[in-house]
Amino acid sequence: MPTASVLPTAPDLAGLEADLVNAAFDGAGWGDLLGLLATATGRVFRLLDLTGALLAASESAMSATPRGPTAGSSAVALAALLVRPALGPAAVVCRDGWCGRGGPVRIGQRYLGVLLLDADQAYADRLVEAATTALAIVALRRDAHIAGLARGVDVVIDDLRHEAIRPAAEFVRVAENAGLDVRIPHAGAALWHRGSDQDAWARACDVIGFPVLRDGDRAWTLLSGDVPAELGRLTRHLAFQLGSPGAVLAAAGPVVPGDPIDPSETATSFSAADAVLSLLRAGHAQAGDPVRDATPARGGASARDDRSRPRDRERTSLLFDDLGLERLLVGLPPQRLRAFAERTLAGLAPADVDLLHAWLETDGSVDATAARLGASPARMRRRLPALVAGLAGPVAEIPVGRLTDLHAATLARRFVALSSAGS
Known part of the structure; x- marks a missing residue:
């Protein structure tokens, strides 16, 4: 042959x-x-x-x-x-x-x-x-077709983010005209460009095949269908266009079923995506580790000792569903979070809140807490028992519910700080 x-x-x-x-x-x-x-x-x-x-x-x-x-x-x-x-x-x-x-x-x-x-x-x-x-x-x-739609698409995405389109039938029609499908499972996605070349960032957003609203180093889009797969595809496209796998951080909010149609749920997903992105950015900004991520793992548990989680140090995308306890706090007004944190932590100094947060995030491991904070284990063994006892009594006698409250309060304080910083 x-x-x-x-x-x-x-x-x-x-x-x-x-x-x-x-x-x-x-x-x-x-x-x-x-x-x-x-x-x-x-x-x-x-x-x-x-x-x-x-x-x-x-x-x-x-x-x-x-x-x-x-x-x-x-x-x-x-x-x-x-x-x-x-x-x-x-x-x-x-x-x-x-x-x-x-x-x-x-x-x-x-x-x-x-x-x-x-x-x-x-x-x-x-x-x-x-x-x-x-x-x-x-x-x-x-x-050229995408560029022709771009001026209208960015307005539509902004309207979706702020629940500016109602009723449901109009919401669907406007989204479809912009190439967006809100009748199937979907989620808002938030992006942040870490580089300084804004022209390259703009070009990358123009050719990735996703409708995008861009504002400076931030951008938003809607992911439809298999949201985790679409978020991965989006970040790979951007990494290729910008020449670096870490050039963009991306986060997706909770998945909206799409049936029944509810514009408020889509807006909430975008808002949550912003909060999740703030967490991802905060993890990367930790001193001495530009690609460090201390966000929780899938399954509801919080992140453990960073030394045992090398993949998290390189994480550039994060799903709302990958969060643990943070999911309960995303979307709550900063005033409520601040009041809860102040009431639960009883006026604890910021350094002590950070120490308590690290201890809770590492399942009460003194050595892991010391490693996380770059402190001496011996010093941690002296400070931690007194700190925890002052809030909740002897460690061995603290109810699980009280530990959860303390953990949530330290996370609430973190959200408040991110909100105040304008992240």
């Missing part, structure tokens, strides 16, 4: 390229172009973005190409393909087992993604070259 590179029915590549370009100018989308390629070659094609997400796929004459997340690949596999000149030919194996070869599709200095087909590398390279211009035309048209 002949190989793909010597197929007797191999198309005229120059003619195929012209047909694809004409189709793109006539309004064809990526899927349409891949369909034309499949018809001309008898091959299966997939277009993936640089995070491995499937942008479009063809259907061969013999079998349907799988759709959805399983048809995508990993960013690691794509990275190997992008450095192919240095490492040699690299096949990309998708999550459903499909294997393809191909190459990157560029728009000037920017990568759109990679085009893959089930053929040998030499033939794949020729087909990628023939298809690149048409695929880039579609990408530029999509960018």
Whole structure:
């Protein structure tokens, strides 16, 4: 059986390229172009973005190409393909087992993604070259469409954040016109750019494929569907565009079911996302550890000894559902939080509140508390018993409910401080 590179029915590549370009100018989308390629070659094609997400796929004459997340690949596999000149030919194996070869599709200095087909590398390279211009035309048209909507989208997102659109039917209509789906599970997301290049930040927000409201180094968007997966996709896109995995911190509020429609719940999700982002930023800002995160883990428990949680030091995104006790406090007015903290902590000095918070966050471990605060364990053993006893009695006799109250009060004080700082 002949190989793909010597197929007797191999198309005229120059003619195929012209047909694809004409189709793109006539309004064809990526899927349409891949369909034309499949018809001309008898091959299966997939277009993936640089995070491995499937942008479009063809259907061969013999079998349907799988759709959805399983048809995508990993960013690691794509990275190997992008450095192919240095490492040699690299096949990309998708999550459903499909294997393809191909190459990157560029728009000037920017990568759109990679085009893959089930053929040998030499033939794949020729087909990628023939298809690149048409695929880039579609990408530029999509960018222009997004830019045309941008002026309206930022207003819509701001209105969603502040519950400015009612009733429910109008809420749905306005959101849909801006490319947002509020009829399915969704959540507000808040972003913070940590760098100083505002032009790069603005460009990244313009091309990531998410409707965005940007204000200085802050931005907001709405995530619909699988919120954790969408938050991950968003942060990967931004990391690639900005050239650093830590360039942006991102947080998502609680997921809103979308059925029934309730604009107030969507606004609450955005508000909670801001609070969660403040927690994430505070963790990263801790002295001596620019990528440190002391936010709680999934399952309701609070963060433990930082030395045993190396992944948290590099966390750049956080979901509301990943919080523990903080979930009960997010969204409460600062005045109520302040009153609760002052009443429960009985006028404790700020340094003692920090000490108590560290002790509670580390499950009462003196050594972990000392490590967390950069203090001497011996000094902690002298200070902690007296501090805790003054608030709640001997450690061994403190009811669990009282410990929970104290923990909540230290967290409430933290929220108040973040609110006062304008985070």
